[in-house]
Amino acid sequence: MKKDHLKSYLMISPAILGICLFVVYPMISLIGISFTNYDLVRGSGKFVKLANYEKLFSQPAFGEILSNTLIYTFYYVVLTMSLALFFAFLVQRSNWFDRFVQGVTFLPHITAMVSVSLVWMWLMDPFAGFLNYILEEWFHVKGLQWLQSSSTAMMSVIIINVWKSVGYYTLIILSALKTIPADIYEAADLDHSTKLRTFFKITIPMISPTLFFLLVVMTISSFNVFDSIKVLTGGGPVRSTMVLVYYIYEYAFIHMRLGYAAAAGTVQLIIVSFITFIYFKLLQKRIYYK
Amino acid sequence: MGKIVFERVVKQFDKTTIIRGLNLAIADGSFTVVVGPSGCGKTTLLRMVAGISAVTSGKIYIDDVDVTNIEASERGVAMVFQNYALYPTMTVRQNIEFGLKNIKVPKEERDRLIAEISKIIGLSALLDRRPSSLSGGQRQRVALARAMVKKPKVFLMDEPLSNLDAKLRVQMRTELIELHERLRTTFIYVTHDQVEAMSMADTIVLMNNGQIIQTASPEDLYHEPAHIFAASFIGTPPMNILRCEGCEFAVGFRAEHIHMREAPEDAALRFDARIITREMLGSETNYKIHIPYGDVMAKNPDASFHPGDRLSISIPQNNVYLFQATGERIPFDKEKVRNFLGAAEKKACQEESTGLEKKRDEA
Numbered sequence: 001m002k003k004d005h006l007k008s009y010l011m012i013s014p015a016i017l018g019i020c021l022f023v024v025y026p027m028i029s030l031i032g033i034s035f036t037n038y039d040l041v042r043g044s045g046k047f048v049k050l051a052n053y054e055k056l057f058s059q060p061a062f063g064e065i066l067s068n069t070l071i072y073t074f075y076y077v078v079l080t081m082s083l084a085l086f087f088a089f090l091v092q093r094s095n096w097f098d099r100f101v102q103g104v105t106f107l108p109h110i111t112a113m114v115s116v117s118l119v120w121m122w123l124m125d126p127f128a129g130f131l132n133y134i135l136e137e138w139f140h141v142k143g144l145q146w147l148q149s150s151s152t153a154m155m156s157v158i159i160i161n162v163w164k165s166v167g168y169y170t171l172i173i174l175s176a177l178k179t180i181p182a183d184i185y186e187a188a189d190l191d192h193s194t195k196l197r198t199f200f201k202i203t204i205p206m207i208s209p210t211l212f213f214l215l216v217v218m219t220i221s222s223f224n225v226f227d228s229i230k231v232l233t234g235g236g237p238v239r240s241t242m243v244l245v246y247y248i249y250e251y252a253f254i255h256m257r258l259g260y261a262a263a264a265g266t267v268q269l270i271i272v273s274f275i276t277f278i279y280f281k282l283l284q285k286r287i288y289y290k
Numbered sequence: 291m292g293k294i295v296f297e298r299v300v301k302q303f304d305k306t307t308i309i310r311g312l313n314l315a316i317a318d319g320s321f322t323v324v325v326g327p328s329g330c331g332k333t334t335l336l337r338m339v340a341g342i343s344a345v346t347s348g349k350i351y352i353d354d355v356d357v358t359n360i361e362a363s364e365r366g367v368a369m370v371f372q373n374y375a376l377y378p379t380m381t382v383r384q385n386i387e388f389g390l391k392n393i394k395v396p397k398e399e400r401d402r403l404i405a406e407i408s409k410i411i412g413l414s415a416l417l418d419r420r421p422s423s424l425s426g427g428q429r430q431r432v433a434l435a436r437a438m439v440k441k442p443k444v445f446l447m448d449e450p451l452s453n454l455d456a457k458l459r460v461q462m463r464t465e466l467i468e469l470h471e472r473l474r475t476t477f478i479y480v481t482h483d484q485v486e487a488m489s490m491a492d493t494i495v496l497m498n499n500g501q502i503i504q505t506a507s508p509e510d511l512y513h514e515p516a517h518i519f520a521a522s523f524i525g526t527p528p529m530n531i532l533r534c535e536g537c538e539f540a541v542g543f544r545a546e547h548i549h550m551r552e553a554p555e556d557a558a559l560r561f562d563a564r565i566i567t568r569e570m571l572g573s574e575t576n577y578k579i580h581i582p583y584g585d586v587m588a589k590n591p592d593a594s595f596h597p598g599d600r601l602s603i604s605i606p607q608n609n610v611y612l613f614q615a616t617g618e619r620i621p622f623d624k625e626k627v628r629n630f631l632g633a634a635e636k637k638a639c640q641e642e643s644t645g646l647e648k649k650r651d652e653a
Contacts, residue, residue, distance in 0.1 A: 183375035186342040191389035191436075192363040201388070205379035288379040 027269070033262035040256035052263035061239060062247075062264075066271075069223065069243040072158060076222040079162045081214065084169035089199075091170075092177050102174065105167030113164065117231040120160045121147065150240035153233050157241050161228055165221075169214055176210035177203070208287045215283075216276055223272050244268050292353065292366075292443035292476030293318040294339060299348035301334050301500075308334045310500045311348070317493070318353075321470045321477045325487035326497035327523075332480045335497070336446050339478065340369045352443065368437035369446040373453065374429045376421040376436070382408075383417040386436050403439050410472075411435045427458045434469070447479045451486065463489055484524050488512070496520050518542070518617040527576065529611070530586040532630075539620070539630045540613045545576070545589035547609035550601060558607035558627060565599045579603065 034052055038045030056062055087105060091098040108116060123130045124146035132143030146156045180203065188198045204211070226245045229235060235242035235250070244264065252261035294316040301309035308331045316322045324332040337343035338350060341362030349358045357365050377385050383404060390400045408414045411431045421429055430450060437445060447466075451459045467490055470477050481487055487494050488508045496503045496511065496519070504516045515521035521529040521542050530548075533540035543559065553560060561581035569576040575593040579586050581603070588603065595601070610627065612620050620626075 181373065181375065183371045183373060184377060186340075186362075187369070187371060187375040187377070187436075188388075189342060189362045190340060190367070190369055191440075192392035193388070194392070197392065202377055202379070208379075 030262050030269070031266050033259055034266045036259045037257075038259040038262070040252070040258050045259055048259070052260050053267075055260065056263050056267065061242075064239060065242050065244055065247050068154065068239075068241065071154060072225060072243055073219060073222040075158045076161055076225075077215065077218045079158065080166050080169055080218055081211070083162065083166045084173050084214075085211075087166065087170040088173035088177055092174060102171065105170050107167065108164045109168040111164075113227040114231055116164055117160065117228055120156075120163075121232060124156055147233055148237065150236075150238045153237060153240045157225075157228060157232055160232065161222075161225065164228075169218070172214060173207065173210060176207040180206050205288050212279070212283055212287050216279055219275055219279070220272055223268065293351075294444065294476065294478070295351040295354075296335075297349040297351070299335075299338065299350060300346045301331070301338065301343070302346045308500050309338075312500070312502060314495065314502060314505065316476060316478060318476055319474050320493050321467070321479065321491055322493045322495060323479045323481060323487040323491035324495045324497060325481055325484055325523075326503075328482055330497040331500040332482075332497050333448055336369075336448055336478060336480045339365075339444065340367055340446050341365050342369075366443040367446055368440050368442035368444075369448065370430075370433045370437050370450045372449045374421075374433040374450075376429060376432055378421050381418050381420055382413060382424070382432050382435075385421070385432055386439050389436065389440050407435045407439045410469075411438070426454050427462065430454060430462060438469075438473070442475065444476045444478060445473075447477065449481050450479075452481070452483075459486075466490060485526065488524065496523065498523075514619075515611065516619050518613045518619075521611060521613070521619075527587040527589070531613075532583050532586075533615070534583075534630075534633065537630060537633050538615055539626055540615060541627060541630055542611040542613060543605045543609055545587045546574075547605055548579075548586070548588040548590070549604045549606070550577075550588060550590050550592065550595065553602070553604035554606045556607045557604035558610045558622075558624065559631075560602065560604040563601055563603045565595050565597050565601070568593075568595065568597055 033045070035047055035049060036045040037048045037051070087101075091101045091105075122128075124132075126132060126143060126145050126148055129143075129146070131146065135141045135143050144152050147153050184202060184206075185198065188202055193201070224245055225243055226249065229241055229243060229246050230249075233241040235246045245268070248261045248264045248268070251257050251264065294314075296312050296314040299309055299312045300307065312331075312335070324335060326332050334343060338345050339352075341357065341360065341364075345358055349356055351357065352365060352367070377388065380388065386404050386407065387400055390403065395403070404417070405414075408417060411434055413428075413431055413435055416424065416428060416432075421432065424432065430453075433450070450466075451462050454462060463486060466477075466479075470490075479486075479490065488511075491508055493505065494508055494511050495505050498519050504511060504520045506514070506516075511520060511524055515524065515529070518531060518540060522531055525544060527545050529542045529544050531540050531542045541559070549557070561583070563579045563581045565577050566580050566585065567578040570593050574589055574591050575595075577588045577590065577595060579588050607622065607624075610622060612622050612626060614620055
């Protein structure tokens with residue numbers, strides 16, 4: 001028995017080594033650096049205890065950045081999840097039209113964020129953009145400033161990111177929907193169930209493991225939003241789209257203050273872990289596993 | 291009440307016709323078993339009664355009401371699905387309760403009904419379990435309870451026992467018969483297993499290729515098959531059929547009617563024979579016997595014959611069935627049988643009972 005154990009560990013040791021090297025070590029090192037004033041220019045730093053954290057929490061901007069991140073995450077997750085569910089429901093049959101739509105909704109996912117951003121920047125241009133053209137010519141509403149106003153920039157970024165990822169999540173939900181046997185729906189029909197009741201009482205519970213997984217993945221990915229912000233707004237105007245990862249990026253690679261950035265990164269790590277933990281606590285009992 | 295009438299019902303999927311102009315009346319309170327090989331349209335028939343499959347043309351009546359275009363839920367029928375179709379996310383209680391909640395039955399009434407049904411079906415101890423933690427037989431019971439609690443006019447069952455092991459299947463068969471005795475509602479039961487059909491039905495509807503071959507009681511279907519298909523589908527082993535290329539008739543007789551020792555006085559057929567195989571089943575023994583027209587199956591309480599034994603077998607006149615080459619049964623006629631045997635001998639007739647048996651097993 002013991003020999004077998006040893007053999008098993010030996011077999012998975014390359015994977016464990018990889019995880020230690022590329023996941024565990026960087027994380028520990030991140031936390032370690034957050035207690036130093038490590039500077040990329042000097043290439044060295046010394047232990048400063050909690051100074052970075054003290055500075056981080058004393059900055060008024062940091063609260064704003066946290067709230068930006070949470071707002072982004074909230075709207076992104078809610079919108080992407082509900083739209084993906086909605087689309088998956090609309091196109092779940094396997095006729096040519098539905099398959100075509102399934103393919104098309106997936107396209108934004110395989111397009112580079114930078115290209116997508118450029119197209120949307122044109123669409124959202126306050127003067128020559130297509131969206132304002134529609135608003136003004138078709139609906140006779142005053143056009144918006146979109147990415148160029150601090151009041152609409154966050155909304156615009158959310159719209160673009162939801163648009164880009166909704167097709168991908170639609171496909172995942174679709175594959176979960178297809179695992180529900182048809183006779184369960186027929187039984188529900190015979191049980192006088194309305195479409196809406198069938199959806200909430202049968203469909204949603206049956207795909208709940210997938211939905212839960214997507215919720216966790218979406219939350220984590222929205223906490224890490226960076227590329228679209230970098231291209232679209234650079235965190236502006238007036239910090240209105242400044243999210244945590246972008247803030248970390250600025251401090252690490254523009255101001256070269258690695259210690260300070262690492263402290264912000266550690267805070268992000270803690271927040272994401274905490275939210276995931278809450279998800280598990282609140283929802284796990286309501287998830288149906290086969 | 292629960293009388294069902296099909297009037298010239300046709301069902302097509304894309305361009306394939308599954309049911310071809312079917313007329314059938316199912317009596318109120320009957321235990322009707324629809325039996326036939328796979329793809330004969332029996333499940334489609336059931337689904338059309340339930341309303342989960344649309345009729346291409348024709349009409350279906352339940353208690354003289356035309357339900358052809360009425361929603362499944364409004365037809366007053368309940369269905370037990372082949373794979374049970376239980377709601378896996380719900381407990382047994384919630385599964386049974388779901389249909390009642392949907393029609394807004396008050397809580398006390400629901401509790402009373404569930405208690406009553408689960409006592410009858412024997413589920414009381416399992417009400418808080420999930421379907422995934424139940425055995426096949428228990429799931430079957432939940433499916434039954436879920437159907438029963440709605441007090442339907444008609445029970446539809448689509449091969450409900452096919453996923454159970456052999457022993458449990460036999461036990462559930464008896465329980466279903468008892469249940470029908472107790473409820474006295476119309477049962478329509480679909481199966482491909484002729485043993486299930488014979489043991490439970492008061493009326494059997496035998497189908498093939500989207501058409502009804504014969505509707506009769508199990509006794510009549512066994513003893514008076516109207517068609518060569520009925521003769522060779524029902525019975526273990528199925529009826530021996532002798533036929534030959536180009537012959538006008540086919541001759542059939544059942545395995546248990548073969549006399550293997552002295553010939554009866556009214557023997558209509560007599561063959562020199564040799565035993566090929568022997569299967570001792572306890573109270574009786576099946577023999578595969580070679581006769582000049584091919585191989586036939588015989589069933590006899592006498593187990594003393596052995597492979598290689600030579601003997602003379604004979605079949606009494608009133609146990610010999612005569613069919614037209616197209617399959618329809620025709621009255622027994624000595625002259626025709628004699629002609630058949632003469633013609634068959636000449637044309638080195640091929641006996642097909644084993645071929646037919648294979649076909650039935652595949653089905």
